[in-house]
Amino acid sequence: xxxxxxxxxxxxxxxxxxxxxxxxxxxxxxxxxxxxxxxxxxxxxxxxxxxxxxxxxxxxxxxxxxxxxxxxxxxxxxxxxxxxxxxxxxxxxxxxxxxxxxxxxxxxxxxxxxxxxxxxxxxxxxxxxxxxxxxxxxxxxxxxxxxxxxxxxxxxxxxxxxxxxxxxxxxxxxxxxxxxxxxxxxxxxxxxxxxxxxxxxxxxxxxxxxxxxxxxxxxxxxxxxxxxxxxxxxxxxxxxxxxxxxxxxxxxxxxxxxx
Amino acid sequence: xxxxxxxxxxxxxxxxxxxxxxxxxxxxxxxxxxxxxxxxxxxxxxxxxxxxxxxxxxxxxxxxxxxxxxxxxxxxxxxxxxxxxxxxxxxxxxxxxxxxxxxxxxxxxxxxxxxxxxxxxxxxxxxxxxxxxxxxxxxxxxxxxxxxxxxxxxxxxxxxxxxxxxxxxxxxxxxxxxxxxxxxxxxxxxxxxxxxxxxxxxxxxxxxxxxxxxxxxxxxxxxxxxxxxxxxxxxxxxxxxxxxxxxxxxxxxxxxxxxxxxxxxxxxxxxxxxxxxxxxxxxxxxxxxxxxxxxxxxxxxxxxxxxxxxxxxxxxxxxxxxxxxxxxxxxxxxxxxxxxxxxxxxxxxxxxxxxxxxxxxxxxxxxxxxxxxxxxxxxxxxxxxxxxxxxxxxxxxxxxxxxxxxxxxxxxxxxxxxxxxxxxxxxxxxxxxxxxxxxxxxxxxxxxxxxxxxxxxxxxxxxxxxxxxxxxxxx
Numbered sequence: 001x002x003x004x005x006x007x008x009x010x011x012x013x014x015x016x017x018x019x020x021x022x023x024x025x026x027x028x029x030x031x032x033x034x035x036x037x038x039x040x041x042x043x044x045x046x047x048x049x050x051x052x053x054x055x056x057x058x059x060x061x062x063x064x065x066x067x068x069x070x071x072x073x074x075x076x077x078x079x080x081x082x083x084x085x086x087x088x089x090x091x092x093x094x095x096x097x098x099x100x101x102x103x104x105x106x107x108x109x110x111x112x113x114x115x116x117x118x119x120x121x122x123x124x125x126x127x128x129x130x131x132x133x134x135x136x137x138x139x140x141x142x143x144x145x146x147x148x149x150x151x152x153x154x155x156x157x158x159x160x161x162x163x164x165x166x167x168x169x170x171x172x173x174x175x176x177x178x179x180x181x182x183x184x185x186x187x188x189x190x191x192x193x194x195x196x197x198x199x200x201x202x203x204x205x206x207x208x209x210x211x212x213x214x215x216x217x218x219x220x221x222x223x224x225x226x227x228x229x230x231x232x233x234x235x236x237x238x239x240x241x242x243x244x245x246x247x248x249x250x251x252x253x254x255x256x257x258x259x
Numbered sequence: 260x261x262x263x264x265x266x267x268x269x270x271x272x273x274x275x276x277x278x279x280x281x282x283x284x285x286x287x288x289x290x291x292x293x294x295x296x297x298x299x300x301x302x303x304x305x306x307x308x309x310x311x312x313x314x315x316x317x318x319x320x321x322x323x324x325x326x327x328x329x330x331x332x333x334x335x336x337x338x339x340x341x342x343x344x345x346x347x348x349x350x351x352x353x354x355x356x357x358x359x360x361x362x363x364x365x366x367x368x369x370x371x372x373x374x375x376x377x378x379x380x381x382x383x384x385x386x387x388x389x390x391x392x393x394x395x396x397x398x399x400x401x402x403x404x405x406x407x408x409x410x411x412x413x414x415x416x417x418x419x420x421x422x423x424x425x426x427x428x429x430x431x432x433x434x435x436x437x438x439x440x441x442x443x444x445x446x447x448x449x450x451x452x453x454x455x456x457x458x459x460x461x462x463x464x465x466x467x468x469x470x471x472x473x474x475x476x477x478x479x480x481x482x483x484x485x486x487x488x489x490x491x492x493x494x495x496x497x498x499x500x501x502x503x504x505x506x507x508x509x510x511x512x513x514x515x516x517x518x519x520x521x522x523x524x525x526x527x528x529x530x531x532x533x534x535x536x537x538x539x540x541x542x543x544x545x546x547x548x549x550x551x552x553x554x555x556x557x558x559x560x561x562x563x564x565x566x567x568x569x570x571x572x573x574x575x576x577x578x579x580x581x582x583x584x585x586x587x588x589x590x591x592x593x594x595x596x597x598x599x600x601x602x603x604x605x606x607x608x609x610x611x612x613x614x615x616x617x618x619x620x621x622x623x624x625x626x627x628x629x630x631x632x633x634x635x636x637x638x639x640x641x642x643x644x645x646x647x648x649x650x651x652x653x654x655x656x657x658x659x660x661x662x663x664x665x666x667x668x669x670x671x672x673x674x675x676x677x678x679x680x681x682x683x684x685x686x687x688x689x690x691x692x693x694x695x696x697x698x699x700x701x702x703x704x705x706x707x708x709x710x711x712x713x714x715x716x717x718x719x720x721x722x723x724x725x726x727x728x729x730x731x732x733x734x
Contacts, residue, residue, distance in 0.1 A: 019725050021684075025694050026718050028725035035729075047729045050687035058677050060626060062648030062668075064655035066681035073685040105657060153628035178294075182585045186625025193273075193623055194710030199280045199589045200625070201714065229715030 006156070008128045009083060014044045015125075016077070016084045020091040021053040022221035023242075030221065033248035034087045034122050041130045048077035054086075056094040059102065061188050068102055075111050083129070084115060085122045087244055088220050089151025092121040097154055123219060123243060124157045127164055136168035138250045142213040144174050145243070146204070146227060148220035149182050161219055161243055168250050174211040185226040201230040209238050217243040269596040269612065272619045279590040285420060289591050292419045296582040299525025300633070316518045317637040319511045320573040327563065330472040330505045331554065337475025341537035343550045351381025354555045358383065358464065358497055359390050361551055365495055367392065367461030371453075373481065373489035374398035375466025376414050376576060377501050377555055380598045380611065383464070394464070395456050397485035399449055406433045412592030414599060415523045415578040420591050453485065463489035463547070467500035468575070469515060470552070473508045477552065479533040480519060487531055496547040498535070502554050503563075503572040515575055518635035522577040558610045565661055567646055571606050573636040578603075580630035580640060586623055595620070602630035606643040614651045615664030621647035622668075694724050 015038060023031040035045045055071035058064070074095075078084050086092035096119040103112035126132040145161050152158040158180070165173045184190065184200025191197075204227055208216045214237060218224050221242060228240035279285050304312075323330060335345045348354035354377075362370065370387060372378065372394055384405075387394045396405040400417035404410065407429055411417030418426065423440055430436040436448040465486055469478040477498050479486045490496045506512060520526045539546035562568050581587040581601030592600035597608040597617070605620040621644045630640040649655050652674070653666030660666060683689050697704075701720035708717050 021694075024725045025698065025720055028721045028723065028728055031725040032728060047733075049691075049726065049730070052684040052687055052690040055684070058681060060645055060648070061677065062621075062645070062650070062652040062654045063674075063677040063681070064649050064657070066654070066677045068657075069681045070684040073687065149625070149627035149629070153632050180629070182625050182627035182629065184585070184625060186627065189622070189625045191710045193276065193586075194713055195277050195280050196586055196589055196623070197625070197710075198714035199286075200585050225718045226715065229711075229718065232716040233712075233714065 011041075011130055012043065012082055014046055014080065014082045016080075016082055017045050017047045018051055018054070018074075018077075018084050018086045018091070018095070018119075019047070020086060020088045020221070022225070023087055026225065027221050027242055027245075030087055030242035030245045033242070033244040034085070036252070037126060037132070037244065037248055038085070038122075038130070041126070041132060043130070046082070051077055054091045054094045055102070056091060056098075057187055059094065059098060064102065068106075071099060071102060071112075072108060075108055075115060078115060078118070081118070083125065084119045085125045086119060087122045087242070088222075089121050089148045089155045089157065090220050090222060092119055093150040093154035095119040121151060121155050121157055121160075121219070123160045123164055124155065127160050132164070132167075134164065134167040134247065134251050136170045136250050137252070138168070138170055140170040140172070141215075142172045142174055142211075143246070144176050144208050144211040144213040144216040145179075146176070146183060146208065146216055146218040146223055147179070148218060148223045151219040152180060157219075161217070164243070164247060165217070168247075171250065174213045176207045176211050178207055183223045183227050185220075185222040187222065190226060197226075198230075201226050202234075205231050205234070205236050205238060209236050215239050215241065217241050217246045219243055269608070269617050269620065271596060272594060272623065275594040275596065276590045276623075279594045284422075285591050286589065288420055288422055289588050292416070293582050293588045296525065300522060300579060300582070301525075303521040303525040303527060312514060312518060313635055313637050315514050316575075316635050317573065319506060319515060320575070320636045323506045323511070324503065324563070324569060324572055326507065327503070327505065330507055331502060333472040334470055334475060334505050335554075337472065338477075338537075338552055339475075341475045343475065343477075343537055343552055346551060346553045348553055348555045348557070350557045351383075351555065352386075354381050354499065354553050354557070355383055355386035357553050358499070359387065359392065361495065361497055362387070362392050362462055365461060365549075367495065369456070369460045370394040370462045370464055371456055371460035371489055371493060372396050372398075372401070373463070373465035373479070373486040374401055374417075375464065375499055376411075376598065377466060377499050377557075378464065379411060380557065381555065383499075395453075395460070397453050397457065397489055398481075399446065399483055399485075402449055402453065403429065406430065410593065410598075412600065413578055413581060414576055414603075420593065457485075457488045457492050460493045462495045462497060463491075463493040464497045464499060465489050467498050467504055467552070468519065469512050470500055470505045471507075471509050471512060472505055475536055476509065477533075477535040478512055478516075479535065480516065480529050480531075481533070482524075482526075482530045484531055487533055490533060490535055491546050494547050495549040495551070496535070496538075497551045497553060499553045499555060502556055502559050503574075515636075519575050519577050522579040522633065522635040561663070562610045568610070568643065568662070570638050571603075571610070571643060573638050574603055574607070575636060576603075577635055579633045579635065583629040583633045584624075585627060585629065586625065602640045602644075603638075606638075606640055606647060609647055609650075609662055609664070613664030613667075614647070614662050615667035618651045618664070618668040621645075621651060691724075691726055695727060698722060698724055698727075 055067040059067035099112040183204040184197040231238040403418040412420040538550040587601040651668040
């Protein structure tokens with residue numbers, strides 16, 4: 001299956017916001033930040049209430065019938081021809097790259113293929129569709145960045161995060177060694193092969209800590225949970241944030257509760 | 260000579276991984292070696308349109324595979340015309356028998372070997388040893404692992420798990436070489452030891468990097484000259500290859516060679532590139548009087564039957580996928596217990612040994628995609644890993660499983676968990692209620708989440724889900 005051709009659409013009036021289950025349950029602030037960034041660009045954000053999960057955990061575990069049942073429940077949530085934005089390279093990659101194959105030779109084949117071409121990772125969408133201009137209102141700070149492997153390789157957007165952060169005048173982005181190496185999350189991999197995953201995240205925390213930035217931002221909640229979780233358990237001087245929360249906090253003029 | 264051990268039980272992956280991770284020497288040797296190889300590869304492709312070259316490489320391999328049966332027949336015909344005797348082997352055992360028969364017919368007692376992964380796959384050294392024929396590895400890395408009684412831990416750099424000090428001690432113990440940290444001295448000692456064997460070996464066995472159907476040419480890529488010696492000094496040369504290594508034309512070789520050496524060791528070109536098209540002709544002064552090619556199937560034709568899995572056969576054995584694999588870097592090649600370790604091993608070995616034996620292999624990946632990103636012929640390794648995971652739990656009624664040993668990893672409990680997960684996430688109302696209740700009860704969340712919390716804190720459920728916050732917002 002060839003990749004769907006990536007042609008950025010013109011800036012739309014509406015988008016569907018597909019939150020992902022990790023954002024929904026663990027990092028709703030990141031979801032709210034993403035929604036508010038879109039709204040600030042003058043886009044109406046539709047949050048389909050019946051959304052649950054893209055199906056990726058079962059898909060990558062080999063349970064494709066189970067994945068298809070969950071994914072099928074998402075296919076009717078986006079009736080209008082608006083873009084679907086996802087605050088995660090991983091879930092975005094599932095919908096963009098794997099939905100067509102998952103539904104091949106089924107009645108939903110066309111619908112799934114249509115959704116694939118309309119799905120965008122949110123930071124990519126903000127930069128390359130909204131052409132967002134960020135005005136930094138925060139104090140000078142240093143930050144490191146970890147781009148998830150799916151954002152980097154599946155969605156091909158390794159440059160997007162650094163370019164967005166680059167717009168923030170008071171933020172100094174410090175490059176980590178081996179920036180392109182996986183943090184060891186990998187969904188069920190972290191549980192199936194805990195020692196290997198633990199060794200990977202341990203080294204990732206070291207390279208991020210070695211930047212001296214003290215904080216890192218990431219495009220995916222899985223990596224955030226993994227890296228920040230390891231740093232927390234091992235009392236490393238490193239805290240993490242989803243990139244959307246970071247961008248919103250740096251550029252939001254009011255300090256009101258974003259709920 | 261110490262005999263190479265049989266490949267270890269692949270089912271022992273977990274304990275071996277734990278041991279490797281706990282061993283600072285293994286961790287350090289691999290990290291250092293892989294970091295070096297990653298940098299070298301990057302530098303070697305500097306100034307090249309790598310994507311275009313990878314596309315070209317992928318297309319050459321795809322075209323060759325699309326015409327594989329015809330190309331193999333053409334190769335056999337051309338080689339026969341050139342005076343090379345071609346043999347077909349359905350599996351490793353048959354290939355071993357063929358090689359032994361050739362040795363017996365020549366009354367050969369010693370075999371000198373160039374580097375060849377397919378002979379590792381069929382454990383040729385064991386077989387010959389059992390039949391009183393001595394086989395000596397002549398590639399320096401292979402020679403070292405053979406001295407140590409080990410299997411290769413990498414397909415290009417078999418002894419990459421050892422540092423200079425360990426190699427020096429090994430050579431001292433086994434061959435009486437002086438202890439030294441001087442790499443030049445150690446290499447020269449090994450060279451001296453091997454030269455004598457070359458001169459006296461009855462048969463030379465080598466692998467093949469590319470077999471060109473159009474001309475009947477066997478191409479051999481190497482750096483040390485042992486490939487050249489193996490194929491020219493003994494009076495009989497037996498080349499061994501998997502059936503997938505054939506390409507159509509000579510002009511297909513140049514781009515593949517450019518990709519192979521840069522991807523493997525970061526070299527623009529290797530020291531030697533041998534092109535063998537037949538035995539010594541009557542007017543020629545040197546070269547073997549007899550050349551054989553053994554074409555080995557060993558499960559490859561079953562991979563060939565499947566449109567998706569077929570991509571596995573594109574592999575040109577450069578090892579870049581292992582060099583860039585964060586899992587391989589942590590655990591090293593021996594942890595896999597398979598002939599081919601790392602990402603390519605995870606997608607190739609299930610076909611050779613069955614998913615019942617190799618059922619853990621496809622899961623031992625974070626699906627980070629680094630392997631697919633660097634593969635010079637664009638094998639979609641992560642996609643194939645997902646496919647093999649599906650085969651190992653037999654989890655897709657739309658695409659019934661085909662790989663031998665499929666379904667071996669399916670466990671009742673795990674299958675029930677996924678069914679329950681699927682049931683809940685396919686029902687929006689149940690999902691909203693479930694996640695809301697979980698967030699309310701988040702203080703009761705267990706602190707011990709098995710493998711996860713051994714290394715990390717448990718993730719904290721938010722006080723209110725995004726669903727709830729968006730609902731309130733819209734009211």
